[in-house]
Amino acid sequence: MFISAEEYLQRISYALEHQIAPLVESDHARSQLLSAVFLLDQLTDRIDYKPDIIKQEIETNCETIRKVVDGLEQREGDVPGELKAFLEEIGGGAWIPDLALRRRCDEMLSMAIDAYFAARDRFDAASAYAMEDMLLGSLTQIASRDLGMFKPSTSQKILDSRG
Amino acid sequence: MSLFDESRVVAYMSERLGAEALSITSVWKNLEGWSMETYSLGLSYRKDGRPVEQDIIIRKEPATGLMDDNYDVSVEFRVLSALNKTEVAVPKTYWYEPDPEILGGPFYAMEKVEGEIPFPPPASFDPDFRLIPDDQERQSLGADFVRNLALIHTVDWHALGLDFLGVPGTGAALMEVEYWEDRIARAGFGRKPMVVYAADWLKDNLVVSDRISLVHGDYRSGNYIKRDGRILAILDWELVHLGDPLSDIAYNLGPWRSAPPNSWVSHLLPEEEFLERYEEASGIKIDRHKLEFFHTLDKFKAVGIGCTAAGAWKNKQGLDLRIGVFSMTHYISNFGLLSELYKHHSASKGG
Numbered sequence: 102m103f104i105s106a107e108e109y110l111q112r113i114s115y116a117l118e119h120q121i122a123p124l125v126e127s128d129h130a131r132s133q134l135l136s137a138v139f140l141l142d143q144l145t146d147r148i149d150y151k152p153d154i155i156k157q158e159i160e161t162n163c164e165t166i167r168k169v170v171d172g173l174e175q176r177e178g179d180v181p182g183e184l185k186a187f188l189e190e191i192g193g194g195a196w197i198p199d200l201a202l203r204r205r206c207d208e209m210l211s212m213a214i215d216a217y218f219a220a221r222d223r224f225d226a227a228s229a230y231a232m233e234d235m236l237l238g239s240l241t242q243i244a245s246r247d248l249g250m251f252k253p254s255t256s257q258k259i260l261d262s263r264g
Numbered sequence: 265m266s267l268f269d270e271s272r273v274v275a276y277m278s279e280r281l282g283a284e285a286l287s288i289t290s291v292w293k294n295l296e297g298w299s300m301e302t303y304s305l306g307l308s309y310r311k312d313g314r315p316v317e318q319d320i321i322i323r324k325e326p327a328t329g330l331m332d333d334n335y336d337v338s339v340e341f342r343v344l345s346a347l348n349k350t351e352v353a354v355p356k357t358y359w360y361e362p363d364p365e366i367l368g369g370p371f372y373a374m375e376k377v378e379g380e381i382p383f384p385p386p387a388s389f390d391p392d393f394r395l396i397p398d399d400q401e402r403q404s405l406g407a408d409f410v411r412n413l414a415l416i417h418t419v420d421w422h423a424l425g426l427d428f429l430g431v432p433g434t435g436a437a438l439m440e441v442e443y444w445e446d447r448i449a450r451a452g453f454g455r456k457p458m459v460v461y462a463a464d465w466l467k468d469n470l471v472v473s474d475r476i477s478l479v480h481g482d483y484r485s486g487n488y489i490k491r492d493g494r495i496l497a498i499l500d501w502e503l504v505h506l507g508d509p510l511s512d513i514a515y516n517l518g519p520w521r522s523a524p525p526n527s528w529v530s531h532l533l534p535e536e537e538f539l540e541r542y543e544e545a546s547g548i549k550i551d552r553h554k555l556e557f558f559h560t561l562d563k564f565k566a567v568g569i570g571c572t573a574a575g576a577w578k579n580k581q582g583l584d585l586r587i588g589v590f591s592m593t594h595y596i597s598n599f600g601l602l603s604e605l606y607k608h609h610s611a612s613k614g615g
Binding site: 132133136137139140143162165204207208210211212214215218221226230233234236237240241244245247248250251256259 | 454455456457458459460461464465467468584585586588589592595596598599602605606609612613
């Protein structure tokens with residue numbers, strides 16, 4: 102028998118919202134309880150799919166970094182040595198998709214974006230457009246996924262319990 | 265009265281007000297905000313032999329709050345005290361108390377303005393929802409809303425001694441970008457590619473500010489007190505600064521609107537009417553091209569506030585659980601910022 106974290110959280114959340122909250126008389130206390138329900142609801146997908154989420158971000162960001170570095174090198178723009186070293190390390194394939202690597206990937210992509218904007222005048226209008234299209238597309242891929250997991254949940258009830 | 269040490273507060277207030285036989289008849293804490301703490305104190309005392317019943321508002325630095333640890337309630341006090349000399353609708357300030365021992369943090373006291381605060385839902389999708397159901401009252405409030413914004417933007421801040429807020433010169437836009445970049449960095453989540461992209465884009469597309477005004481920073485419905493169809497006091501000056509007045513205009517044209525098709529600014533008046541009335545009242549011509557920049561900066565600020573909330577939620581104990589809820593809304597503001605950047609990106613292809 103296996104009950105997923107998502108199912109546990111859903112059952113707890115349901116009980117708090119529908120069985121406990123109606124019994125709480127204080128507006129303030131009820132708003133706190135419903136806030137807890139809201140947060141539990143946000144966590145359900147994020148817990149069960151955590152490794153997939155991290156892996157997807159690392160892969161997407163690394164691919165984006167590679168494209169930025171290629172674009173800069175083609176135009177003889179400055180590419181920080183740290184970025185090249187990172188790509189070589191990742192290219193070796195022996196990496197573990199954990200939170201530390203995801204954070205480092207964020208740092209490296211941030212560095213790549215800075216390097217692109219610093220060298221933007223080396224790109225003609227069409228190439229700059231294509232590069233920015235690729236960057237925005239990559240950022241939107243992650244942001245859309247996160248937004249898709251966002252659940253309005255009890256937000257209106259929290260507002261109604263203002264106190 | 266468990267919020268304070270009552271005997272200490274009674275002694276302090278008696279001395280401050282020159283009062284005899286002072287008692288605290290009521291204490292109410294506003295639980296709406298998550299930063300500066302606001303209390304209403306009902307006081308009963310005798311002065312010069314006569315009985316006095318008085319309500320005062322206390323605005324106090326929080327022990328812990330949403331933004332960060334650099335709270336300085338004296339800034340609000342100094343700005344409001346300066347604006348007491350103008351026509352801007354603000355509560356009358358009484359005094360500033362730097363001693364944290366009295367109430368657990370520095371605070372200032374001001375008059376209690378009687379009235380209502382119409383608080384709009386953060387996102388309204390119901391086209392029939394009316395924050396101000398009476399049309400005549402809504403229009404009257406709309407006129408006051410614009411008039412006060414125009415007054416704020418045209419006060420002589422230098423003559424009022426408000427230079428201490430920091431005079432940005434023509435680089436007001438860059439100062440704002442850097443301010444929010446710094447706040448995001450202080451939230452402690454490391455560099456985020458979307459934030460970096462947006463900051464780089466904003467710095468590549470900076471506008472020159474040809475006018476520096478007093479900027480409220482959070483001017484909207486929910487931050488004023490109304491009574492009998494008039495706005496009596498503009499509240500919540502926590503983000504006040506000197507900067508480009510377009511910053512407040514862009515904020516007003518952002519999410520604090522009623523649902524389509526009306527999309528009234530702060531649930532009060534149509535966009536075109538808002539802009540026309542503002543230009544007429546302030547004499548400031550709104551540059552629509554510059555306004556586009558400030559729309560993007562506004563979305564950047566929204567991400568900044570979300571990050572700050574998330575940082576506070578992660579690092580501070582004892583916070584209201586609703587801050588945790590608020591921190592989760594950064595997924596929405598991230599997407600809003602990207603949509604704004606895409607808008608400029610699409611326009612760049614057309615151009």
